[in-house]
Amino acid sequence: MKSGYIGAAVNRVDGYLKVRGEAKYAAEYQAEQLCYGVVVSSSIAKGKIKTLDASKALALDGVLQVFSHENRTSLPWFDRSYKDEDQPPGSPFRPFYSNEIQFNMQPIALVVAESFELARYAATLIDVEYKAVDFNADFLNSQEKAYEAKKGKSGWKPPKSRGNASKALKHADVLVEATYFHPAEHHNPLELHASTVVVEADDTFTVYDKTQGVFNSQQYLMNIFGLSKAEVHVKAPYIGGAFGSGLRPQYQLFMAFMAAKALKRSVRVVLTRQQMFSFGHRPMTTQQLSLAASSKGKLVGIKHEAIAETSQFEEYTENVVNWSGMLYDCPDVDLSYKLLKLDTYTPLDMRAPGGATGVYAFEAAIDELACKAGVDPLQFRLLNYAEQEQNEKLPFSSKELKACYAIAADKFGWARRNPIPGQLREGDNLLGVGMATGVWEAQQQQVMAKAKLSPDGQLVVSCGTADIGTGTYTVMSQIAAETLGLPIEDVSFLLGDSDLPMAPLQGGSWTASSVGPAVLSVCEGLKEKLLKEAAGLPHSGFKGAKVEEVLFKDGMLCLKGDPSVQLSIAALMKQRNLAILEHQTASMPDPKQSQYGKYTHSAVFVEVKVDAELGNVQVSRVVVAVAAGRILNPKTARSQVLGGVVWGISMALEEESVMDKQYGRFINHDLAEYHVAVNADVHDIEVIFVEEEDDVINPLGVKGLGEIGIVGVPAAISNAIYNATGKRLRALPFTLDKLLE
Amino acid sequence: MNRITYSKATDVRDAIQEHSKTDKAQYIAGGTNLLDLMKVNVMRPAHLVDINKIGFDFIEQEADGGLRLGASVTNADTAYHQHVQQHYPLLAEAMLSAASAQLRNMATNGGNIMQRTRCYYFYDTSTACNKREPGSGCSAINGYNRMHAILGTSADCIAVHPSDMAVALRALDAVVCVEGPSGKREIPMEAFHRLPEDKPDQDNTLAADEVITSIKLPPSKYAKHYSYLKLRDRPSYAFALVSVAAALNLDEQQHVLEASIALGGVAHKPWRMPEAEALLIGKPATAANFRMAADMLLSTAQGYGHNNFKIELARRAIVRALEQAVNKQATL
Numbered sequence A: 001m002k003s004g005y006i007g008a009a010v011n012r013v014d015g016y017l018k019v020r021g022e023a024k025y026a027a028e029y030q031a032e033q034l035c036y037g038v039v040v041s042s043s044i045a046k047g048k049i050k051t052l053d054a055s056k057a058l059a060l061d062g063v064l065q066v067f068s069h070e071n072r073t074s075l076p077w078f079d080r081s082y083k084d085e086d087q088p089p090g091s092p093f094r095p096f097y098s099n100e101i102q103f104n105m106q107p108i109a110l111v112v113a114e115s116f117e118l119a120r121y122a123a124t125l126i127d128v129e130y131k132a133v134d135f136n137a138d139f140l141n142s143q144e145k146a147y148e149a150k151k152g153k154s155g156w157k158p159p160k161s162r163g164n165a166s167k168a169l170k171h172a173d174v175l176v177e178a179t180y181f182h183p184a185e186h187h188n189p190l191e192l193h194a195s196t197v198v199v200e201a202d203d204t205f206t207v208y209d210k211t212q213g214v215f216n217s218q219q220y221l222m223n224i225f226g227l228s229k230a231e232v233h234v235k236a237p238y239i240g241g242a243f244g245s246g247l248r249p250q251y252q253l254f255m256a257f258m259a260a261k262a263l264k265r266s267v268r269v270v271l272t273r274q275q276m277f278s279f280g281h282r283p284m285t286t287q288q289l290s291l292a293a294s295s296k297g298k299l300v301g302i303k304h305e306a307i308a309e310t311s312q313f314e315e316y317t318e319n320v321v322n323w324s325g326m327l328y329d330c331p332d333v334d335l336s337y338k339l340l341k342l343d344t345y346t347p348l349d350m351r352a353p354g355g356a357t358g359v360y361a362f363e364a365a366i367d368e369l370a371c372k373a374g375v376d377p378l379q380f381r382l383l384n385y386a387e388q389e390q391n392e393k394l395p396f397s398s399k400e401l402k403a404c405y406a407i408a409a410d411k412f413g414w415a416r417r418n419p420i421p422g423q424l425r426e427g428d429n430l431l432g433v434g435m436a437t438g439v440w441e442a443q444q445q446q447v448m449a450k451a452k453l454s455p456d457g458q459l460v461v462s463c464g465t466a467d468i469g470t471g472t473y474t475v476m477s478q479i480a481a482e483t484l485g486l487p488i489e490d491v492s493f494l495l496g497d498s499d500l501p502m503a504p505l506q507g508g509s510w511t512a513s514s515v516g517p518a519v520l521s522v523c524e525g526l527k528e529k530l531l532k533e534a535a536g537l538p539h540s541g542f543k544g545a546k547v548e549e550v551l552f553k554d555g556m557l558c559l560k561g562d563p564s565v566q567l568s569i570a571a572l573m574k575q576r577n578l579a580i581l582e583h584q585t586a587s588m589p590d591p592k593q594s595q596y597g598k599y600t601h602s603a604v605f606v607e608v609k610v611d612a613e614l615g616n617v618q619v620s621r622v623v624v625a626v627a628a629g630r631i632l633n634p635k636t637a638r639s640q641v642l643g644g645v646v647w648g649i650s651m652a653l654e655e656e657s658v659m660d661k662q663y664g665r666f667i668n669h670d671l672a673e674y675h676v677a678v679n680a681d682v683h684d685i686e687v688i689f690v691e692e693e694d695d696v697i698n699p700l701g702v703k704g705l706g707e708i709g710i711v712g713v714p715a716a717i718s719n720a721i722y723n724a725t726g727k728r729l730r731a732l733p734f735t736l737d738k739l740l741e
Numbered sequence B: 001m002n003r004i005t006y007s008k009a010t011d012v013r014d015a016i017q018e019h020s021k022t023d024k025a026q027y028i029a030g031g032t033n034l035l036d037l038m039k040v041n042v043m044r045p046a047h048l049v050d051i052n053k054i055g056f057d058f059i060e061q062e063a064d065g066g067l068r069l070g071a072s073v074t075n076a077d078t079a080y081h082q083h084v085q086q087h088y089p090l091l092a093e094a095m096l097s098a099a100s101a102q103l104r105n106m107a108t109n110g111g112n113i114m115q116r117t118r119c120y121y122f123y124d125t126s127t128a129c130n131k132r133e134p135g136s137g138c139s140a141i142n143g144y145n146r147m148h149a150i151l152g153t154s155a156d157c158i159a160v161h162p163s164d165m166a167v168a169l170r171a172l173d174a175v176v177c178v179e180g181p182s183g184k185r186e187i188p189m190e191a192f193h194r195l196p197e198d199k200p201d202q203d204n205t206l207a208a209d210e211v212i213t214s215i216k217l218p219p220s221k222y223a224k225h226y227s228y229l230k231l232r233d234r235p236s237y238a239f240a241l242v243s244v245a246a247a248l249n250l251d252e253q254q255h256v257l258e259a260s261i262a263l264g265g266v267a268h269k270p271w272r273m274p275e276a277e278a279l280l281i282g283k284p285a286t287a288a289n290f291r292m293a294a295d296m297l298l299s300t301a302q303g304y305g306h307n308n309f310k311i312e313l314a315r316r317a318i319v320r321a322l323e324q325a326v327n328k329q330a331t332l
């Protein structure tokens, strides 16, 4: 009955375009008389610009303008005009608004010239005199200034405590108290942030932006520059990775647009790699954990307090400690989440924001507790398995975590683990194994989609969502092809265009689970329409048939009960004289979802080799089992999880944006010194998808896979390092110096 | 515009002459370091003299049994050269530990030993750096100095030289052959790179307009017991935190006849200490003796906070590298 696309390992439909270089990115669009903007960044962290002298730059032939606070076009006064869909509470940064410097590398001028080279040279001629004032960028030495977060950005849940954790901790048999730290990290997608703003003949603007949400960029520009929807058209059909960095409109968009509007010329602005360290990042966070268990390994008390950095002007929040309350069965839980304001830019969601870090500390502490109680860490997790979501006391919509544990442990050979650390040696290396649980929310958002069928059987489905490399194009084509029984070659899916039906930002692992149902629904709607048309044809045999009674296959409609009654879509549309058959729907979460805890789970098992003398760590083997509902495409799904695991290795061993306290500036701001995992870091990784049925989560039963892959990996690595060496490392990244003692 | 003139030199005299035209000239070879530095405005030459085609793209054997490496030969071609692999495996190993395959295909031998420090501040023109801008101060001494030097530092600069190749060349007693307006001369590796002292802007002792034409390796001594051990924050495509080029000659009783130990990642130049090597001569090749040599080599080492770990790391790395050198045959 199925065409078999859903669940099949279909190759990426955009794969050829990408490998041939035919997929165009924001900085690759050409326009007549295109000019080029180069951003000048502040070299101080806080203070005021006394003078900004652009005369030398402006004197050059071919330099069109230098924009700054001194000559900017008029801008709105109120914060609300600068808001965006992913904005934390506070006062969003306004480029060029005044001479005030709020963070180091703040963009202070845009030099626009006839060529990129000229603009880049002219940017070096801008003389800036500052009045610098004292600033604070020292996170670890100002922890006492942290305060309890009261409000947060959308999706943030104030942590809920329960019972009396202090009492439970006091009387417990086994107690672990430890502080964990992770540094700031930057997304560093390969594609630099860029915007090309094209001024059209009718004075409207077409904007090619690197964004995870075209509507977000569009609305932002409309609000700030006082334009109507018809005047600003934003496109982002391809994105060279984003990982959260494209969730908020970045300043190159504002600048390119202001310049294009003022100069009435098309403008392109591309940030430098160094400038990629000038905006959002994963916030430095310290986490204090106290965990208690009975001598038999029953969790009796959890205390988890996090302090995370934010900027002076916005309160960026993420769910760091909440996981500790929901993950295991434990009566007494005390959670707290604090913010600490620094003179830096506001942090920004980065793959599994809050989860990658909160679960890291919690799952590392759970390992410490299990080892101290003398219970096998996997056994410990089974002993405390939560049959109910613990923060809200709701049933899970589905939770095949036990199966994840069992299958992954078996594949990995967990049973052979030596519980005594430091026992296994292979040449210069100590070997160790560790495991951790991963978890992420499964959500559905409201999405609209449109489908258009033409008489030749070509189907175009569209939705203004994004594909940041995740495979959206492919899985949506699969859903549409299967639902309407068409060959996938006849289906195209359009996205990344603000003229298309509304979709939220691509983030939170909710694209497959939100856009997927919309595509399903719009194709179902089209089926109804086709059947209605067929029923209307005299003697077609479809009269009175219900849609469930009709098979849609190979471009045909066919009565299940009487296969001789059949009709091709082409013939039907021709006979009904239809040039096009169109349908649009909105799909939204069923209200009953709120009665359930909805999560994706994983079990991560890791083997490490640690040089006993020299301290370097190698992650030699990873087995991860994921329960994420229905898997739409095992190939793209596996890639998502692989990418997440590799990033987990990178986060555990290498990534760190170093804040220089003298300058208040991230100082290792290039890819030579900001280390991300390379091929040599990656050894055996096995990804297993565990079967999981879920009829609550959405009509397709899919959960997202965007974030789950990274969650749990750093904890499993830290736990394996302990098993190998007997050392507990509590500050990421685990570089060799930390293992020298 | 930042106008740059470019000339493709046809021979070495032409190169020197082109370079002498202005004091803002730079030789360009593979460009893998120079172009990066130009893009971040750290080096701002007005005239580029391309020296890839001036006749130094050869590797040839010398009458004395040594080997001459042309300055324009790429790092990849040098490291994979049969004679280098057979007779100077320490050099091949060091070179292949550097950068990435793509970079090694572009980078040249002359450019490699001329590459500049990777100090974060040197690369960032909005910070103070005596090497980039003499007299402006050193941001690393009180800043983030994880990658910085523990030996031979000065109050003006604590940068390290980042080359792996240079460390092996130093261990092998190579000689740098240069040519300038006043003729040819030879500079032993020992005297090629310098310590920062009060002139950190000068990386080496090359005189104005001089060009490296080749690098001379003395007849091979250490093709049997050698090891290049590179410790870094990522297993590939990262600079050394500490590296050790270790080479030994052993008699049948595993006593040390000759030893050479050069350290990378610890100083403004590849670091050697003859006294520490002499300590091993005549002694059995044991870890305990290696540790003594290591202690001596590091006796004057000083950390600056973030790089304190390098002292202990270097100590252990020296011992490991010497052990690996002893056991090299077994692992081959």
Ligand SMILES: Cc1cc2nc3c(=O)[nH]c(=O)nc-3n(C[C@H](O)[C@H](O)[C@H](O)COP(=O)(O)OP(=O)(O)OC[C@H]3O[C@@H](n4cnc5c(N)ncnc54)[C@H](O)[C@@H]3O)c2cc1C
Pocket: A671, A672, B026, B027, B028, B029, B030, B031, B032, B033, B034, B035, B036, B051, B071, B075, B097, B098, B099, B100, B103, B106, B107, B108, B109, B110, B111, B112, B113, B114, B115, B116, B162, B163, B164, B165, B210, B211, B212, B213, B237, B238, B239, B240
């Ligand atoms: C990301 C990255 C990682 C790297 N990792 C490593 C590593 O791990 N280990 C390592 O050793 N190196 C590493 N490198 C550095 C690389 O080895 C050097 O960039 C390369 O060797 C320089 O050679 P080149 O021919 O490209 O020099 P160029 O960039 O052309 O020149 C560099 C300098 O040398 C001068 N010069 C060049 N040739 C001569 C000559 N014949 N005579 C006089 N002056 C000359 C130039 O004027 C210039 O100042 C890395 C580089 C990058 C970008």
Ligand code: SF4
Pocket: B117, B119, B120, B121, B122, B128, B129, B130, B131, B132, B137, B138, B139, B140, B141, B148, B156, B157, B158, B159, B200
């Ligand atoms: S260590 Fe040397 S290169 Fe680095 S900032 Fe100091 S002076 Fe500059």
